[in-house]
Amino acid sequence: MKALEVKNLRKAFGETKALSDCSFACAEGEIHAIIGENGSGKSTLVKILSGIFSPDGGQLIVQERPVHFQSIVAARKLGVVSIPQEILVVPALSVLENIFLGRGGFFSGPPGVEFRDKAHQLLLTLSADPIDLNTSLEELPLSKQQIVVIVRALMLNPNIVILDEATSALDVSDRDRLFEHLRERRSRGQSVIYISHRIDEIQGLADRLTVIRNGVSIQTLNPKETSVSEILRQMSGENRASMSGEVMKDSWKGKENASIVLRTTKLKFNANSRPIDFQAYEGEIVGLAGLEGHGQEIFLRALAGLRASSLRGEVAAIDRQRNEVSIHSLKQAYRQEISYVPRDRKTEGLFLKLSIKDNFAMPTYSRIVKQRKVTQALKLFKDKLSIIYENDSQLVGSLSGGNQQKVVLARWIYTNPRVLLLNDPTRGVDIPTKRDLYRLFHELVGNNMTIVLLSTDLEELVELCDRVVVFRDGGIFSELQGEGIQRDRIIAAMFGEAI
Template identity: 35%
Template sequence: MTDSSARSADPVVDMRGITVEFPGVRALSDVDFQLFPGEVHALMGENGAGKSTLIKALTGVHRPTSGEIRLHGEPVEFTAPVRAQNAGISTVYQEVNLCPNLSVAENILLGREPRRLGAIDVRACRTRAARLLDRIGLSIDPGSALGSHPIAVQQLVAIARALAVDARVLVLDEPTSSLDTDEVAELFRIMRVLRDEGVAILFVSHFLEQVYEIADRMTVLRNGALVGEYLPDRTGRLELVSVMLGRELGTLEEVERRSGGRDPGTAPVLTARGLGRAGAIAPFDLEIHAGEVVGLAGLLGSGRTEMVRLLFGADRASTGTLGVDGRTVRPRGPRSMIARGVALCSEDRKAEGVVADLTVRDNLTLALQAARGWMRPVPRRVADALVNEYIEKLDIRPADPGALMSALSGGNQQKVLLARWLITRPRLLILDEPTRGIDVGAKVQIQKVVADLAAEGMAVLFVSAELEEVVRVSDRVVVLRDRRKVTELAGDGVTVDKVMSAIAAHGDQDSAVAS
């Protein structure tokens, strides 16, 4: 679609002068935004730029302090998300907000279940859900419990739920953050079909390549204000990133791939020998030394998270041994590994990290307090000094220790979780997808923090689905496929091409170590 074709019709959504204020914070300031039928419009900006706030203003979660929203040319004021949904605006948020204890079909049709003689018709529910799942190319049992499926599948179910409503406006807030390449391609196929049917799609993503592949137009926000509107075929990637950050791109070049961060004479901080868990991951060997970053690469479902959970003691191994500082340990849970100086920043920050109803200060000091024990509270003076130090160091926004965690953007929540563990001064820091759903600027900040930590002598295990990121920060890369470690790459072997080749290789091409 060209710009002229996008503007040949009246906008289906027309937001004018939208301002949203919270106590002490102006989240949006006089923002204009238009969404036309039959287009994919990308909303861009760093975490905290105001993207989620603009979406929530449109969908009835937040009431604008000032400004006007028009839908199909008529003024509207949604007082609740259900009213926006009834008006034809369907939303899929970055964090999956479904009910894991219910079936897939129940989640897709929740509140819209077909009924027979006053009762929910379970068979009709599953039949209708199966049709929607087929539409997005997802082959799972509609009667299975949603919680039995991985996050990526749950995200696709959320999209299927959004499609269950005859929406003329579809809002997708980071829908690809948990999807692999094939699933992203399938989602984009669906988006193009919907676009061609005249659906207006608002697409939020931090993956620039995806935006350039699917978007017809791009709107950039920065610090709650509108920066401008851009066309992908007329705007270079570097120009777009510079506009999003509000500064030149020299900062993006500060993080280069490290080489040989460890001292070869040092003993490993962590050692795994034949460690494995039946049904989860095949036995593997692994060493991580002080002062080095070990990357963990593989496609979705390759066993990355399963390996991490074994190393952290969250799951019990069925084979092999685990050692810390040369001593064999038999972890009885994460607490025993934390006591030995091992920390894990989990992939699923919503379920396993963020305490939304607590303040930023409380979230930051949670792990330190747990390590001290609840009978020995962290002195307020010490806590305040640490909190202020890491808010500044990681550029957490807003820089207010008393702000509720729920008020922060996803990227800033991730920074808080990283800071929570850094405060405990771990010897080994395991980062499982620390930059998932985070904008370019925040990614660079976190990557630089990782490099600095290793330079200071900390051991880091870095897990990411983005191969370029793994290659950029890692001294060595461990490659997984089909829940099995297939090779290690080191030195000049740490390249995106070689990692991809290792992931794609057949079994007889695997090597134990590549260098």
């Protein structure tokens, strides 16, 4: 029996047709994946399915009955609950209150013991480290906040749960736990609609896969019997080369022939952690890996001059005259031509209420700006990164997530740094865009820029990096080079196993 069916769904925003003809069906006891490029209409589809938007046309059928969702609560009553891509939590409230959010009547009291127990059990199932129900959310790392968001939705015990790239902040072991839980739901006859950019995840998890392109559902496939290149071709609608087949390793000269541009000496996160001595060389892409919260992010931020208060030791840039200049602030780092692209574009990266152009040119606004030059430069990046927008005075907040990410990247690349520090730059970015970015990164290091890349996408590290440094327990656990950079070896190191 079909748990949920969508027929010829349409939705337009003014002139823009977000969805023009979308149909698929999700059976009971099925994990159904949906994949599409950024701007293909996935987010609109999810918002219709979760009751936020109402469609312009087409049919929504739940349990064989046509329905209209008037609100999120109405969708929930029919057993359809979605987990959004963004990690939406109330930071000042406790884990329990965040999970209970939006439930109970107007004057009903706090959650009962039964609810607490169930929430506690579910948290234990999904998180490797225990999460206390009474901690406030702001005390938790982002990865655990995402677990809370997932638990909040699952506590409603929905018949159909929709995950809209809702695993992007999870670390590997918690993600596996979630997948295990989703499979268990499937065996109980419940359904999952799973939206992701990660083909490997989809192939491991989903029973069927629907590809969406330009607001139209193209085809429903069996992901286990379809090759990656075929899925990519369906998504893009043209015959692009497979990403994983493409060898993009460039001809980095290697440590011996390159000079050091950035180094840390005896860097320690706290009194007990192991000191880190690290060098980044001119013209290399060095990757930082590790399970969430093992220090790689604190380290990357320290390189950018954003030092945590407990940090000890030295971060220094080696300038063009071979002088060592120590770095204690973002400004000092910027003066040494080190640019940092943060992970959370909404809070750290963009001025959502300013135009694309202002966002792009912001770091250069300390000087007198030649508007025409900026416009030309932006145009260049628009073409190179295929950023999609009407005109550059549009608010950056009106762009899709992937395009916003490109604007942030373009901004910092435009400052023409010697060292570019990237904090998970392709999170939530579709595959063709990823390829555009990878090509750009290679071009940049070809011009002797150094890139330090923190990534949660292992394929990305394997594909791009000349070296990968794996963090564990607040120190460097191991360093992989050249041919030694392999997915399983990175994972082994992340989990503290020597290879």
